[in-house]
Amino acid sequence: MAFSRKKEKIIARMNDLQDGEMKEVNIGEKSILLVRINGKVHAVGAKCSHYGASLVKGILHGHRVRCPLHQACFDVLSGNIEEPPALDALPHFDLRVEEGNIIVSLPGGINDWRTAPMARHNPEKDGRSFVIIGAGAAGHVAAETLRQVGFQGRVVMVTRERHFPYDRPQLNKLYLKTNQSNTPTLRPKRFYGDHDIEILTESEVVHVNPSGKTVLFRDRSSLNYDRLLLASGGIPRRLEVPGAELPGxxxxxxxxxxxxxxxxxxxxxxxxxxxxxxxxxxxxxxxxxxxxxxxxxxxxxxxxxxxxxxxxxxxxxxxxxxxxxxxxxxxxxxxxxxxxxxxxxxxxxxxxxxxxxxxxxxGVQPATKFLNGVKLNTDGSVSVDRHLRVTEDLYAAGDIANFIDWRTDERIRMEHWRLAQQHGRIAAKNMAGQEAQFYSMPFFWTTQFGVSLRYVGYVKDWNEIIFQGSTSTRKFVAFYVKQGEVLAVAGCGQDVMVAAAAELMRINRMPTPKELRRDSIDLVRRLKE
CATH class of the missing domain: 3.50.50.60 (FAD/NAD(P)-binding domain)
Structure with missing residues (x-):
């Protein structure tokens, strides 16, 4: 049996960091993130496992670091992922302190990230079958999460597409304007086999019978389930005007x-x-x-x-x-x-x-016409409780889910990639028997002609928008106010401020509209207070 050889290296001094600070240390072509919390230093990978952004430029609150680009969150004590869109955890490094030197134990090769441990299918220990309709953001994360939390039953992901799961936001943001021909897959095909996640491609669901726990396909084949996640996404809307059927x-x-x-x-x-x-x-x-x-x-x-x-x-x-x-x-x-x-x-x-x-x-409409015996809302969505549950053994996530905003108790529906991933994670935990509720902050981003905007929270009808900065300079933060409370924040050229806003909203410490009208507020400093 081969063992990877480790070596120790002094990479910093204790007095290089104060409590609550982060420091990125380069070791050759790789880097490590040092974080000091309550007098103790921790070492994890320095790059976000989503698109490789430097986490030192993000926001640290407690032992949670939030990436400034797309707001993936990690636990710096372990490197474990807490929030998507990242799929992989950060590597964690053992260290010790001697005479004020921070000495890290390094493996033979330093990886930028690591795949979280996953259970394998073991029908002798768990004979149940969990089926996921949809292989997009919600379905894909749900399948991985089931294995990560130790589910050993059968996991089947069903998609009407012929492709394995891919990074949908890249399509209109990057893929269209490049000569890229390779599919922007989320994982290599072998990943699913290695972790016993079955994927049925080109399998269109035409009927779901919750009482009989059966999924029927276009080719008249069927699949029985013990628990089912509806993550079927949306269908693009078409115009109903003369000539709408023309090619092109x-x-x-x-x-x-x-x-x-x-x-x-x-x-x-x-x-x-x-x-x-x-x-x-x-x-x-x-x-x-x-x-x-x-x-x-x-x-x-x-x-x-x-x-x-x-x-x-x-x-x-x-x-x-x-x-x-x-x-x-x-x-x-x-x-x-x-x-x-x-x-x-x-x-x-x-x-x-x-x-x-x-x-x-x-826009899109929820892909839910195949459901039988499930009440649909007027827009075609499915109402879920705080656990993303529709009825017993039936869950829904992503574009089709009408869910409860934990801050306002209002029912909302959003069509965004990261939110669907968040839903998939929570739904999977509940399917596996863990008690989990959705208490995350919705987030989305857009980039057009190199100008990016990031948005956290949710509000449909706001009373007021308070600006810090100016749209003319493309550097601003906009606070969306409804009934005396900031419920959403958008920012351009202010990624760290938007990340800080996400944490402040999560812990219910956002500035009041009165404070924001009176003066510009540094949200990063506010978070550290």
Whole structure:
């Protein structure tokens, strides 16, 4: 049996760190994060396992470090992951202190991250079958979490797509505008075999019978389950106007959708994007960067006005216009025209837009029509309790879940990648018999023409937006106030402040609107108080 050889190395002095401080130490091409808490130093990997950001630039609160980019959270005492979008834990290093020197025990090779220990399928110990419908953000994290918490029964993930789980946010943010042809998978295929996670691809569910605990597929085959997670995501909305069936009218939801758009864009010079929310605006930016002339059509007068407010919406509109994107706002499509494919988009105001193809970005509807015996809400979503449970042995997560906001007790539904991952993690723990409730902070991000915005929390109808900084400089924090409480924060060029806001909201220590109106507040300092 081979053992990895370790060596000890002095990497810092105790007086290099005060309590509550972090320090990144480079060792060759790798780095270690030192954290001092209550007089004791801990050592973990220095890079976030999501996209490799330096955690020293993030936020430390207690023994929890939050990445400044996409807000993955880790326990610095162990390196274990606490919040997605990261999938892997950080390596943890043993250390000792001698005469004020911090001496770390290093393995033969330093890895940037580590896969959390996972149970294997053992039908002799657990004969149950847990089925997950959907292999997106919620379904994928749920499958891994079941194994991480020790579930030894059968885990089956079902997807109507032909691909193994992939990083969906990359499609419109990066994949469209590059020559990248490799699938942005979340894990290599062998990972699922190594951890006994079955994936049924190209398997469309047409019926779920909760009373009989049966899943029926399009090919008339069936699958029995003991517990089921509904993580089926959303289906892109289509326009119901004349000509909507013409070839060349595309949507962007799946990897196959993205590949179809890329193939169309390679032969095109013009595109019309319908919709001025995140899919539409991000896709428009990507297509423009591919050299296309892009026009965005939407009924609102300002992009993002219902989600981010007019001021931030105007900022992004100006950024797009500076990059030669055209807008037709305050109007809508009345019909599409073309011979063998779409060639023109006719608007309500009478404008006719010539185009080589159309991309619809007008939202999604919950993919829940296959459910039987489960009450659906008017929007097609499924109501869950604080444990993400629909009924006994039936759970739902992600885009289809209408869940309880623990801060307001209001029911909400959000269509964001990281939130779906958070849902999947909590649902899986409850499926496995652990008592877990959803007390996390929703978060999403967008990047358009290199300008990124991060948003934490949730509020639908705010009374006021308080700004620190200015949208004109693209460096600001916006506080969304409803009924005297800050329920959401958006930031541009202020990643650390938004990360601090997430922690402050989580522990219920956000500044009051009165404080924010009176003076600019350093949220990082506030968190340390």
């Amino acid at each position: 009218i595309l949507v962007l939801r799946s990897l196959d959708d993205a590949n179809q758009i890329k193939a169309m864009a390679d032969k095109a010079s013009r595109a019309v994007v319908i919709g001025a929310s995140f899919i539409g605006m991000e896709a428009a930016a990507s297509l423009t960067q591919c050299g296309l002339s892009v026009t965005i059509v939407a009924p609102e007068s300002v992009p993002f006005d219902r989600i981010l407010g007019e001021e931030i919406g105007r900022m992004y509109k100006k950024i797009h216009e500076k990059n030669n994107v055209s807008f037709k706002l305050g109007t809508e499509v009345t019909r599409f025209e073309g011979a063998d494919k779409v060639q023109s988009v006719i608007l309500k105001n009478g404008d006719r837009l010539q185009t080589d193809f159309v991309l619809l970005g007008i």
